[in-house]
Amino acid sequence: MKFIRWFVGKILLTLNACCRPKAVTRDAPDQARVDDMTQHMRLYQFEACPFCIKVRRAMRRLNLTITTHDINRSPEHEAELIQGGGKRKVPCLRISRPEEAEQWVYQSSDIITYLEQAVGTTP
Numbered sequence: 001m002k003f004i005r006w007f008v009g010k011i012l013l014t015l016n017a018c019c020r021p022k023a024v025t026r027d028a029p030d031q032a033r034v035d036d037m038t039q040h041m042r043l044y045q046f047e048a049c050p051f052c053i054k055v056r057r058a059m060r061r062l063n064l065t066i067t068t069h070d071i072n073r074s075p076e077h078e079a080e081l082i083q084g085g086g087k088r089k090v091p092c093l094r095i096s097r098p099e100e101a102e103q104w105v106y107q108s109s110d111i112i113t114y115l116e117q118a119v120g121t122t123p
């Protein structure tokens, strides 16, 4: 099962590289607003995880700059995810805005819905 996921992930990575979604464009103030919002977000992920690729494609489509952490390559971020989010599962979006309770959103579809609503874009 793990191998099949890995294999599918590699195929998806190749397909993703071949046909990347077109990014929405915003005027400068609106992009600055969105960038300000996403600087407080982190995506915990694996490079070849199909669900993570799905989220990264949505990020590109929505033109979002979000720092990503590959937890297979970074034990420090893996520990951070398990401690903060409660489980070792990716993708997981961490939102830590100042003076607000930290949020850890699991499930690729929920992450994409959250991002679309947060930036006010539902293409």
Ligand SMILES: N[C@@H](CCC(=O)N[C@@H](CS)C(=O)NCC(=O)O)C(=O)O
Pocket: 005, 046, 049, 050, 051, 088, 089, 090, 091, 106, 107, 108, 109
């Ligand atoms: N339904 C979830 C599936 C997420 C999922 O299965 N993620 C796998 C990687 S593809 C995972 O984190 N497995 C735990 C592990 O490999 O340790 C979603 O849409 O995000």
